Amino acid sequence: MSVSEMWAPAVAREPKIVSAALRDLAAAFGNRLVTSQAVREQHGHTTTWIPNQPPDAVVFPQSTADVQQVVGICLKHNMPIIPFGTGTSLEGHVNAPQGGVSIDFRDMNRVLAVHAEDLDCVIEPGITRKQINEHLRDQGLFFPIDPGADASLGGMAATRASGTNAVRYGTMKDNVLSMKVVLANGEVMTTARRAKKSSSGYDLTRLMIGSEGTLGIITELTLKLYGIPEAISAGVCPFPSVEAACNATILTIQSGIPVARIELLDALQVKASNAYSKLTLPETPLLLMEFHGSESGVAEQAERFGEIAKDLGGGPFEWATKAEERTRLWQARHDAYWAQRGLRPGSQPLATDVCVPISRLAECVTESQADADEAGLLAPIVGHVGDGNFHIGLLIDVNDAGELKKAESFLERLAERALRMEGTCTGEHGVGQGKIKYLNAEHGPVTLAVMRSIKQALDPHNIMNPGKMLPAG
Amino acid sequence: MSVSEMWAPAVAREPKIVSAALRDLAAAFGNRLVTSQAVREQHGHTTTWIPNQPPDAVVFPQSTADVQQVVGICLKHNMPIIPFGTGTSLEGHVNAPQGGVSIDFRDMNRVLAVHAEDLDCVIEPGITRKQINEHLRDQGLFFPIDPGADASLGGMAATRASGTNAVRYGTMKDNVLSMKVVLANGEVMTTARRAKKSSSGYDLTRLMIGSEGTLGIITELTLKLYGIPEAISAGVCPFPSVEAACNATILTIQSGIPVARIELLDALQVKASNAYSKLTLPETPLLLMEFHGSESGVAEQAERFGEIAKDLGGGPFEWATKAEERTRLWQARHDAYWAQRGLRPGSQPLATDVCVPISRLAECVTESQADADEAGLLAPIVGHVGDGNFHIGLLIDVNDAGELKKAESFLERLAERALRMEGTCTGEHGVGQGKIKYLNAEHGPVTLAVMRSIKQALDPHNIMNPGKMLPAG
Numbered sequence: 001m002s003v004s005e006m007w008a009p010a011v012a013r014e015p016k017i018v019s020a021a022l023r024d025l026a027a028a029f030g031n032r033l034v035t036s037q038a039v040r041e042q043h044g045h046t047t048t049w050i051p052n053q054p055p056d057a058v059v060f061p062q063s064t065a066d067v068q069q070v071v072g073i074c075l076k077h078n079m080p081i082i083p084f085g086t087g088t089s090l091e092g093h094v095n096a097p098q099g100g101v102s103i104d105f106r107d108m109n110r111v112l113a114v115h116a117e118d119l120d121c122v123i124e125p126g127i128t129r130k131q132i133n134e135h136l137r138d139q140g141l142f143f144p145i146d147p148g149a150d151a152s153l154g155g156m157a158a159t160r161a162s163g164t165n166a167v168r169y170g171t172m173k174d175n176v177l178s179m180k181v182v183l184a185n186g187e188v189m190t191t192a193r194r195a196k197k198s199s200s201g202y203d204l205t206r207l208m209i210g211s212e213g214t215l216g217i218i219t220e221l222t223l224k225l226y227g228i229p230e231a232i233s234a235g236v237c238p239f240p241s242v243e244a245a246c247n248a249t250i251l252t253i254q255s256g257i258p259v260a261r262i263e264l265l266d267a268l269q270v271k272a273s274n275a276y277s278k279l280t281l282p283e284t285p286l287l288l289m290e291f292h293g294s295e296s297g298v299a300e301q302a303e304r305f306g307e308i309a310k311d312l313g314g315g316p317f318e319w320a321t322k323a324e325e326r327t328r329l330w331q332a333r334h335d336a337y338w339a340q341r342g343l344r345p346g347s348q349p350l351a352t353d354v355c356v357p358i359s360r361l362a363e364c365v366t367e368s369q370a371d372a373d374e375a376g377l378l379a380p381i382v383g384h385v386g387d388g389n390f391h392i393g394l395l396i397d398v399n400d401a402g403e404l405k406k407a408e409s410f411l412e413r414l415a416e417r418a419l420r421m422e423g424t425c426t427g428e429h430g431v432g433q434g435k436i437k438y439l440n441a442e443h444g445p446v447t448l449a450v451m452r453s454i455k456q457a458l459d460p461h462n463i464m465n466p467g468k469m470l471p472a473g
Numbered sequence: 474m475s476v477s478e479m480w481a482p483a484v485a486r487e488p489k490i491v492s493a494a495l496r497d498l499a500a501a502f503g504n505r506l507v508t509s510q511a512v513r514e515q516h517g518h519t520t521t522w523i524p525n526q527p528p529d530a531v532v533f534p535q536s537t538a539d540v541q542q543v544v545g546i547c548l549k550h551n552m553p554i555i556p557f558g559t560g561t562s563l564e565g566h567v568n569a570p571q572g573g574v575s576i577d578f579r580d581m582n583r584v585l586a587v588h589a590e591d592l593d594c595v596i597e598p599g600i601t602r603k604q605i606n607e608h609l610r611d612q613g614l615f616f617p618i619d620p621g622a623d624a625s626l627g628g629m630a631a632t633r634a635s636g637t638n639a640v641r642y643g644t645m646k647d648n649v650l651s652m653k654v655v656l657a658n659g660e661v662m663t664t665a666r667r668a669k670k671s672s673s674g675y676d677l678t679r680l681m682i683g684s685e686g687t688l689g690i691i692t693e694l695t696l697k698l699y700g701i702p703e704a705i706s707a708g709v710c711p712f713p714s715v716e717a718a719c720n721a722t723i724l725t726i727q728s729g730i731p732v733a734r735i736e737l738l739d740a741l742q743v744k745a746s747n748a749y750s751k752l753t754l755p756e757t758p759l760l761l762m763e764f765h766g767s768e769s770g771v772a773e774q775a776e777r778f779g780e781i782a783k784d785l786g787g788g789p790f791e792w793a794t795k796a797e798e799r800t801r802l803w804q805a806r807h808d809a810y811w812a813q814r815g816l817r818p819g820s821q822p823l824a825t826d827v828c829v830p831i832s833r834l835a836e837c838v839t840e841s842q843a844d845a846d847e848a849g850l851l852a853p854i855v856g857h858v859g860d861g862n863f864h865i866g867l868l869i870d871v872n873d874a875g876e877l878k879k880a881e882s883f884l885e886r887l888a889e890r891a892l893r894m895e896g897t898c899t900g901e902h903g904v905g906q907g908k909i910k911y912l913n914a915e916h917g918p919v920t921l922a923v924m925r926s927i928k929q930a931l932d933p934h935n936i937m938n939p940g941k942m943l944p945a946g
Contacts, residue, residue: 117723117832160672171670173679174647187919195828196860197644198897199633199683200904200915201942202924206646206679210672227729250590256700258731293729297770355668359590387669424671431673442673446660450931451675457930458923469674
């Protein structure tokens, strides 16, 4: 399959149908329905090389009832519906290959309740990760999932996002207690109650998390919260090899050190980050760490990690004792994407991720580095190494067909490599359009048939984000 | 609805169909198919007052292929299939109200692989919690989920079990990476790969966990493991009221103290446990605690908890510094059920559980105590208070129709109370037959319709543990 076949081709709907649907939507939503070319294009895919496929219109709901009304109209006209948060997804999730209506949750960004005693809050899907944490800070609470981008919580749930904190706090699947979801028939489902756990019925919360808008539209979320740790400390530790860094990670986790973040940067990424973030880190593989706990707890964690690192030939383990230093280090990690661009001005990083059992991580990273070298591709790597998850940013000139072809082959080999090592084609970016082609190899026909039968049961007319996640049967 | 209507009535299948199915099974399994009355009754429900409804036969598979063969034969004859682990479930999960074949996983109890570096293992479903931990101990690893009974891991996954460790380690939903499942059409599905996380496709692992055998039969599990903590310490702390004990729990969790277990015993339960386990605990509400970590870590946790308890009028917080003391305390907690029986010799504890947001826990427990007093019922309470989950053991004479009726009304009020407080009718026991009647009130018609449509999609002939979990549509 060639690059251009990696996503579903754009299929125009009959203009008559589209205009009838838009008439109904305009009658219901007035100027909260927008059809200008510029706004439509902003609501297609914009973050990577996957082509922009704009929807026919964008609607800005203000309530669950509004979303139900959109779904009702779309169902009547058989129009696709594509939920939209902040548009930061990487695999074409928000594209409209078959046209349809993008539902932008910009105006549904309220905090409906904070239950400090229960460590949970109820929010609308449009609120972003930074906004919710801003809101919670005064109460000494925070929501830990941090995918890097300031994504919306609805989008993060829909793509089963995770990020740097996942090694300690889990992913979105572990941190949502319940959701309201508008189904393809326009009805509203509540997936669970607010209790911390339950054995009552099928786990519809987890079924919806990671379903990428293909089973329903999230209009409310109840999130688990955590107390802001008394102490946070960070540090950075160079290693002679990726393998040594991975082994230090394995030992750290086996020892029960409750590390909050443990990120691998390969030598090429360190070089890029030094240049971009004006740092002077040693240009070898290194681990960037963060510990959460009590003052003495984080000190003890750091000390024990330092010993492990030393035993494996790593070090010196340098402490960022001051908050500014810590912020600077993590800002550099968050700016990895921009730093990568600096390695080859004018290029665009083709960001991808895979995830393997941690025992195979060093092998997977090292093979991928060698593969990139051989193919003549610049491929800096950053990894959520505690989860076995890593990102490669292939620096290519997207206008050079030859490079694109090389990149495409590399991506296929990367996914195959991860699958061969009992891993997955995506640890946290999701499938969208870009990774549909790997799902058969990853899950096999029986598991995919189960996924399709669930999709068919909940969305028989295939109006919920069609052309995403599931390969054609 | 009366007590006797709480579970599906036994529906006999046509004897001709049953004997044809049994002939096919006997041809395939020889003496691994058992039809004796005694064995069949052992494979119906035996643990509570729910009547025993034995299957038509019991088969003992040795492989996934064996299970596929059973399903193939049952599908051909439209015979129900009921998976069976150790039979310790409490809500009639293993009963055969429509007859059918019980699949006993006694012989499928092997450890297929332990991946110490990845902190996971691959096992067959018949292995029990104690067996797997025995197997892992030498490698310094353990699996934390502990529902009290020495249940099979397959059964624990099927009922989404949790128990005393859940406040720190989560429930079964958080600790299974992947499963092999034989579907109603006889095909084998692998729900996920062995990577720690993935954003690839619907979360079929979580869909199967807690599905109580109604969507498929688990034949293999990949479990998350943990390093055995360097230090474990335990203690017990009396409180002037249930409310004070609950508030101490809330503050402990808010403060980020990573308590491993925090269990509430009400005064009546303490009295029962003192008598049964020969202890001299103060007969007030009390918290039983366990901390996991480094030597200095557990000491710090304990100290901080002690301060919180004192601020709330609790204490003195007494330490069980020796392993024997700790074991004795937790053995008493595990023996709560037997201790309850001692409160009224000849009675049978009717064990039930509900779960509410922790902010409502004290209110829910206190109201339930008053309700029991008013109804003249002996109702000791133990609770996984960190999760808002608690158990009541109603001590009744099951042969006294008047008492049964009183108990029945009490259970209904308890479930309604939990639901009114945004809780669930079961935190960890599951639905089975006993709690079907509460599902409509808990989930409402839209959510139940979604559950039914998934059941219909995956088990169109309703042969997978029929008459469990889902109320008739």
